[in-house]
Amino acid sequence: MNPAAPLLELRDLHVYLAESHILQGVSFAVRRGGITGLLGRNGVGKTTTLRGVLGLVPRTGAVLLEGRETSALAVHEVVRLGVGYVPEDRDVFGGLTVTENLALAERAGSEHRYDLVYELFPELKQRGAQKAGTLSGGQQQMVALARALLNADNRILLVDEPTKGLAPLVVRHVVDALQRAAEVTTILLVEQNLSVAHKLVHDVVVLDQGRVSFTGTVDELMGDPALARRHLGLAAVGSH
Amino acid sequence: MTTIALLLVTGLGLGALYFLIAAGLSLIWGLMRVLNFAHGAFFTVAAYAGWSAAKLAGGADPSLRWLIGVVVAIAVGGLFATLTEVVLIRPLYARHVGQVLVTVGLALATISLVQGGFGSDPQRLALPAWMTNTTSMLGANVPNTRLLVIVVAALVFALLLFFLRRTRFGLIVRAGVENRAMVQALGIDVQRAFTLVFAIGGMAAGLAGMLGATYYGTVDPLRGTSMLIFAFIVVIIGGLGSVTGSAVAAIVVGVVQQFLNFYGAAGVGDFSVVLLLAIVLLVRPGGFAGSSA
Numbered sequence: 001m002n003p004a005a006p007l008l009e010l011r012d013l014h015v016y017l018a019e020s021h022i023l024q025g026v027s028f029a030v031r032r033g034g035i036t037g038l039l040g041r042n043g044v045g046k047t048t049t050l051r052g053v054l055g056l057v058p059r060t061g062a063v064l065l066e067g068r069e070t071s072a073l074a075v076h077e078v079v080r081l082g083v084g085y086v087p088e089d090r091d092v093f094g095g096l097t098v099t100e101n102l103a104l105a106e107r108a109g110s111e112h113r114y115d116l117v118y119e120l121f122p123e124l125k126q127r128g129a130q131k132a133g134t135l136s137g138g139q140q141q142m143v144a145l146a147r148a149l150l151n152a153d154n155r156i157l158l159v160d161e162p163t164k165g166l167a168p169l170v171v172r173h174v175v176d177a178l179q180r181a182a183e184v185t186t187i188l189l190v191e192q193n194l195s196v197a198h199k200l201v202h203d204v205v206v207l208d209q210g211r212v213s214f215t216g217t218v219d220e221l222m223g224d225p226a227l228a229r230r231h232l233g234l235a236a237v238g239s240h
Numbered sequence: 241m242t243t244i245a246l247l248l249v250t251g252l253g254l255g256a257l258y259f260l261i262a263a264g265l266s267l268i269w270g271l272m273r274v275l276n277f278a279h280g281a282f283f284t285v286a287a288y289a290g291w292s293a294a295k296l297a298g299g300a301d302p303s304l305r306w307l308i309g310v311v312v313a314i315a316v317g318g319l320f321a322t323l324t325e326v327v328l329i330r331p332l333y334a335r336h337v338g339q340v341l342v343t344v345g346l347a348l349a350t351i352s353l354v355q356g357g358f359g360s361d362p363q364r365l366a367l368p369a370w371m372t373n374t375t376s377m378l379g380a381n382v383p384n385t386r387l388l389v390i391v392v393a394a395l396v397f398a399l400l401l402f403f404l405r406r407t408r409f410g411l412i413v414r415a416g417v418e419n420r421a422m423v424q425a426l427g428i429d430v431q432r433a434f435t436l437v438f439a440i441g442g443m444a445a446g447l448a449g450m451l452g453a454t455y456y457g458t459v460d461p462l463r464g465t466s467m468l469i470f471a472f473i474v475v476i477i478g479g480l481g482s483v484t485g486s487a488v489a490a491i492v493v494g495v496v497q498q499f500l501n502f503y504g505a506a507g508v509g510d511f512s513v514v515l516l517l518a519i520v521l522l523v524r525p526g527g528f529a530g531s532s533a
Contacts, residue, residue: 074424076424076428091419104415105426
């Protein structure tokens with residue numbers, strides 16, 4: 001395998017939901033290692049892109065993981081190729097305990113990194129017997145991240161707005177955890193909080209109205225106010 | 241007091257039969273969002289299969305014959321349900337109208353086939369002597385068949401809880417009832433859980449078929465349909481997707497039905513169950529337990 005080849009590649013991805021053409025030919029590549037940011041204003045198709053990679057929404061076009069076409073595979077088959085997913089709404093199983101949520105994520109044939117998970121989120125060990133539905137938003141985010149990190153054979157994590165709605169202290173905790181996770185796996189991160197994105201990511205892909213409007217490094221994007229304003233909007237840059 | 245004790249036990253026995261049908265229905269709905277109108281057909285076909293097997297084993301000990309009937313009914317119920325899921329339901333996931341049509345059609349066709357093969361009249365099931373005897377409880381002579389049905393249903397309830405709480409497949413089913421898409425996004429083949437839940441539901445319905453024949457002393461081509469109506473009510477009152485909720489609701493429905501049918505006019509018990517359903521839907525729309533397995 002060519003180490004310089006992209007880990008994940010999207011080619012001309014289209015997604016239609018009801019009458020809306022959400023993704024209109026999205027193409028980009030994610031290189032191996034580190035965190036690639038998928039940025040853009042609200043409603044431009046970032047979450048749909050992640051869901052399209054997994055096959056959670058009907059799509060056309062090609063999704064290649066380490067050069068292997070995955071579009072024809074079922075969702076669970078794509079995941080078993082080594083894709084971890086942290087959805088925007090966390091989607092922890094509220095009626096299951098924290099321990100059960102993690103046990104459910106265990107994949108046969110993969111080493112399970114409980115040591116890493118509990119090192120990053122020691123609170124989860126203490127709250128193992130607690131129903132996930134009774135946890136705070138930040139704790140639920142830890143469960144969602146822990147599920148994705150658990151399997152050592154995950155080649156890439158698709159992480160959707162992990163800091164959304166969290167208190168600043170918890171945001172710092174999540175940022176630290178993502179930095180640590182990026183040492184052991186590749187991450188494609190959707191993030192609205194630009195200061196968080198700037199801290200974490202190197203490569204960025206910006207979406208606008210269902211199309212890729214910019215690819216480059218975060219410094220290229222943020223270092224040029226005109227460029228940032230054009231791709232991310234005035235308000236977004238203002239908040240950075 | 242004697243009458244009350246008798247009504248209570250017979251009501252619990254009826255509730256036990258409802259539970260055995262409702263538990264499978266509830267899990268199938270909770271996990272797969274399939275409204276399975278063919279569930280009564282699993283009950284009927286399994287009952288006739290068990291009755292036929294018990295009859296074929298004519299020379300054996302009566303208790304053994306009955307036991308053979310139970311084993312055959314469970315196996316046939318499970319097999320019929322699995323084939324239904326694989327052949328008819330699987331191509332129609334997310335097409336709810338198609339599912340309703342195909343399961344209603346299967347139920348109607350099954351009743352016609354059973355009537356064509358075995359006749360429209362109920363057929364008597366030969367029971368061992370100890371089952372036709374009674375046991376004295378609180379001054380009432382309670383038929384042993386009622387007690388047997390209650391004990392078996394309680395065992396099935398315990399087994400289902402063990403399966404749901406102590407096995408990985410049970411964990412998958414409980415998670416799938418909450419959020420099926422996220423279970424898939426963890427790399428789990430939910431399709432296998434679908435088939436397993438259908439098979440378990442069919443086995444429980446098959447057991448209910450043979451226990452229903454034991455409870456009433458006959459097999460009847462139309463009993464599955466009438467039981468299914470009350471089982472649906474139990475599922476809704478108990479909370480879609482909840483086995484424990486179904487167990488509680490089945491007891492309530494069975495006991496209320498027996499008492500009001502006895503103390504009220506004929507049919508009042510059946511009507512009161514529908515009224516109970518309406519009250520629960522108004523006061524607690526999610527049922528007793530909401531949507532947790």
